[in-house]
Every structure is written in structure tokens, then in C-alpha cells.
Amino acid sequence: MSCTFDLYSRGGFVVHPSHNAIVVLQHFAKQTSAAKQPAGVTKQVQKPSRKTARALRSQSSYFWCTSTDGVDRLATCSSTNSEVPRHINDYTLDPSLFANHPYPATFPPGGSWPPQTAQDILHAVGYEFNSCVGDRCYTDDVCEEPYCDHTFKNWKQATQDWQKYFELRKTKDRGIGVYTKRAFKQDDVLGWYAGEIMPSESSRFDNAYLMEIPIGKSEEDMDQENAGSDSDSGYGSSCSESSKAPSIAPVEETVMIDGEKNGNWTRFINHSCAPHCDFRVRRVGMMRIMTVEAIRNIPAGVELTVSYGLSYYGPESNKICYCGTKKCVSRDRKAKTEDRPRPKEKRRVKKCKRVAPP
Incomplete structure (x- = not known):
């Protein structure tokens, strides 16, 4: 990043x-007269108090x-x-930002609104029983218990020591990047994207640290429920085609995780068109989170990269990618940029992949 x-x-x-x-x-050190100092002795620089250093x-x-x-x-x-x-290994939420927004259609009916905590809006309510990452990080362990006792509090504590595994370094042309201190294997969970939870509509246009995450039931969840209700009703064969009401496609609702001013180390992971990782929707207990997971084996001492998705560097964007890989989406765009009009820039949002339900 x-x-x-x-x-x-x-x-x-x-x-x-x-x-x-x-x-x-x-x-600036205080001048002390030579007469008060023993000959041949160099005065030591006064050390600041511990309170100042902290x-x-x-x-x-x-x-x-x-x-x-x-x-x-x-x-x-x-x-x-x-x-x-500022480094925060947590989600934060300001309820007033959601006060004028309607109750999400993807939420179970009867819930309280506006949300008071991040847990209220990121509650895992869909077909996510196979996607709990448990209380540990830096492994590929997955909990398959539907109602497990893993907690977000323990997860935050387990991911606080990220500097044992990663370090931040200045790159040549892409700002600060994240580098690995040890090797990781494919499917390891390396961390999660932290920040402030905000309504999608209120997010700033020029913010390059936005991550979109679905809330409530996803399109896949609602499709499964609709398919299940149709097959179990027993009335499907007796209804004529003309009597069927037109189906309404479910609309997935989302919020943004803003890591610009407050977030954790994952805000510095740079994009690559041949990435080491993906952003994925997971859960810890009943709390939905956005994880960073290895999609191939990663050696120690390399820059960790992730795909931001086609909406960020894809054909509709005029932003140039500098990853330098053979698959880079901007290889041709760099040469043509000077010869064509710049398209109207859209809001750039990092995308994630939802883990497929069982």
C-alpha cells in the first residue's frame, strides 16, 4: 500500500x-564549563527520560x-x-453513520437498528458453518462446528503479534510493502483486514483503503433458501406457468471497512496481478471478518501481495499497476495512456472472495 x-x-x-x-x-546539549570537567574525560550526552521515549x-x-x-x-x-x-487490531463503528440508512433487507426481521457495535452489523447469519478460522492464526485450521465457542476477542489477541511473522519495508516504486519473516503454506490464514465500519454510500471517493464486505445473507444464501422452499412446497407441479409470480433477484448488501486512518498491518499489502494471497469472507464464532489467506506456498523474505480485484486495476480503471508481473493488467495500458482520453474514474474498492458453502 x-x-x-x-x-x-x-x-x-x-x-x-x-x-x-x-x-x-x-x-542541543547544555554547555558545561571546562573547569568543572576532569581533564581527558568526555561528557556523556544526557539521556531523555523513559516517559519521553514512550x-x-x-x-x-x-x-x-x-x-x-x-x-x-x-x-x-x-x-x-x-x-x-494508527494501529488498531479491531473493528470500530460509529452508530450515527447508520442512523439515516434503512434496515438491511438481508438481515433477519425484527433486529435493532442502527447498529451499536461492529458485532451487530457483521453478525454471521448465512451458510458459513464451515468457515470459522477459530482462535488461532498463521495456520490452515478451520472449525466446522455450527455453534462453536470461538470468540472475536481471542482472535484479536492471537493476531496481535504480527511483527513476529511480517515486517514493513519501503519498496522502489509502490510505497510501503509487507515482507515475510517466515515461510507459509497454501491455505494458511495470515491475518485479517481491520478498520472502521462505514456505510457503502458514505465512503469517500478518493479513499484507496476501502474493503467491501457483505452483511446479512449473501446472494448465494438467499438463492439456496429460495431453491429449498420451492422444492419442499409440494405445489410446484400443480401451479401453471401463468400463475407464477415473477422472481425478484436477491440483492446483496455491503458495508465498507476503512483502513486509511485506523487499521492493522494488512492495510500495507500491495496489489499484484500474480498474488500470493486472497481476501476472503470468514467468521470467528458468529463474527464475520475479512481474512488474508495464502493461495500458494510463500517463502520467507518476499513481499506479500494480494489481488485487489478487477474493479480496482481492471479495464474500467485508469489506475496504473506497477507489480511488474507477466500477467500485469497495466502492461498495455502504460503504453496507451498518453494516446487516449482518461475515462471517468470510479471509486476503487478492494474486493474479496466468499468461501463457497458446503
Whole structure:
């Protein structure tokens, strides 16, 4: 994900973070008369208090990236450069954003509205009994219990230590990327996309960190229910063709996960037309989440990539992909960009794949 970064300074100190410690260089040291110093002894630079260092860097609140010169720097948002994205390994939700939106047609009738928590709107209600990823990450384990006791709270705790498995580095031409510290095998769950839950209609046009996730029952769920009710009714053969009411195609409803200002490490995963991973709809207990899963074996020390979907870099987009693979959708577009009018840009939203029901 494209981001820039720089040294973060405050109160006369420049923070130079590393993986194990913070080196704080003092800009101005007090002058002390030579008469008070023993001959041949060099005065040591005064160290700042621990309180100052902790205030400047919180391991759980910000993201740090290794630049091309080997220095760790604070990551900033690509859209503003002055705003620092905060690390939250969670979903957040503002109920007021949904107050003027109708109750979703894909939700069971009689529910409360507007939603007060992320659990209220991301409740797993469809045919997802085979898609619980349990309480552990970085494995391919799947729970098939329909009403298991796995919790979102335990899942968040299990995925908090992502820096043991991944690191952020500056890439040559695509901003900050995610690199693997160990190997992973196909079907391993590597993490999940966190951020603020927002109505689809209210999301900003220029936000490049939007992930679309279905809420309530999906089109596949409703198709299965309709097919089941038709076959079980017993009236299908006795009804004439003219008496049948026209069928209404189910419409899947969605919300957006906005990881621009608040999110976890997965917001930095860059796109590739030959990706290592997919975004997928899964659940933890009865909480629906968006996972990042390996679609092939991934070695250690490589940049982790995922497909953003055709709506992001596809034929209808004028955005150029720089993944450099042989299958890159922008290989021909780069040469033709100068010779054709730019199409009207649409909102770019990352797409996911729903795990097929059993």
C-alpha cells in the first residue's frame, strides 16, 4: 500500500526507531564549563527520560517501516503525508453513520437498528458453518462446528503479534510493502483486514483503503433458501406457468471497512496481478471478518501481495499497476495512456472472495 514516511520529531528530539530500542539524539546539549570537567574525560550526552521515549513511540499505536537505507521511520498516510495511521487490531463503528440508512433487507426481521457495535452489523447469519478460522492464526485450521465457542476477542489477541511473522519495508516504486519473516503454506490464514465500519454510500471517493464486505445473507444464501422452499412446497407441479409470480433477484448488501486512518498491518499489502494471497469472507464464532489467506506456498523474505480485484486495476480503471508481473493488467495500458482520453474514474474498492458453502 502506497505510503511515505519520515523521522518523527518533537520537543527537540528526533526519534530513530529500531526493532529493539529507540535511539534518541539530543539536538542541543547544555554547555558545561571546562573547569568543572576532569581533564581527558568526555561528557556523556544526557539521556531523555523513559516517559519521553514512550510518548514518542508506542509499539501498539503506530507503524514503523524500514527504508531503503536501513533506517526505521514512522509511516504516514499516502493521502495526506502529514497524518499518521494508527494501529488498531479491531473493528470500530460509529452508530450515527447508520442512523439515516434503512434496515438491511438481508438481515433477519425484527433486529435493532442502527447498529451499536461492529458485532451487530457483521453478525454471521448465512451458510458459513464451515468457515470459522477459530482462535488461532498463521495456520490452515478451520472449525466446522455450527455453534462453536470461538470468540472475536481471542482472535484479536492471537493476531496481535504480527511483527513476529511480517515486517514493513519501503519498496522502489509502490510505497510501503509487507515482507515475510517466515515461510507459509497454501491455505494458511495470515491475518485479517481491520478498520472502521462505514456505510457503502458514505465512503469517500478518493479513499484507496476501502474493503467491501457483505452483511446479512449473501446472494448465494438467499438463492439456496429460495431453491429449498420451492422444492419442499409440494405445489410446484400443480401451479401453471401463468400463475407464477415473477422472481425478484436477491440483492446483496455491503458495508465498507476503512483502513486509511485506523487499521492493522494488512492495510500495507500491495496489489499484484500474480498474488500470493486472497481476501476472503470468514467468521470467528458468529463474527464475520475479512481474512488474508495464502493461495500458494510463500517463502520467507518476499513481499506479500494480494489481488485487489478487477474493479480496482481492471479495464474500467485508469489506475496504473506497477507489480511488474507477466500477467500485469497495466502492461498495455502504460503504453496507451498518453494516446487516449482518461475515462471517468470510479471509486476503487478492494474486493474479496466468499468461501463457497458446503
